[in-house]
Ligand code: ZN
C-alpha cells in the first residue's frame with residue numbers, strides 16, 4: 001500500500017520531521033480524522049474512529065500522535081470544562097462554546113480581539129497579552 005499517496009496532506013511528514021517526530025501511517029490516519037471533523041474530539045473518540053482505518057491502532061499511539069501534532073503546530077489541545085482534553089485540527093486563533101448539557105464544543109464565529117478584555121484588571125502589575133474565551137450554554141439540540 002502506498003501510504004504517501006493516501007496521506008491527508010503531503011506536508012504532514014515534513015511538519016512532523018521538522019519537530020523531530022516520526023511520520024507513520026498510523027499518525028496519518030489520526031491526522032486525517034482530526035483534520036476532517038469540527039467536533040473537537042477527545043483522544044478516545046479519535047481512537048474509536050481511526051481504528052476503523054487502522055485495526056492495530058492503540059490508544060497510546062493516538063495519544064503520542066496527538067502530542068506530536070500539537071508540538072508541530074498541526075493541532076491544538078483544548079482544556080475546556082472539567083472533562084478530558086479535546087483536540088482541534090483548526091490551528092488559527094479562535095474561541096469555543098461548550099454545551100453544559102451534552103458537552104459538545106463548537107467554534108465561535110467572530111473576531112478574536114485582545115482589545116475585548118482591555119477593561120479587565122487582574123491585579124497590580126499584571127500585563128495582559130491575550131485571553132482564552134470559553135462560552136458556556138446550551139447547543140441547538142439541547143435547547144429544544
Ligand atoms: Zn448540547
Ligand code: MN
Pocket residue numbers: 040088090094095096106107
Ligand atoms: Mn475549534
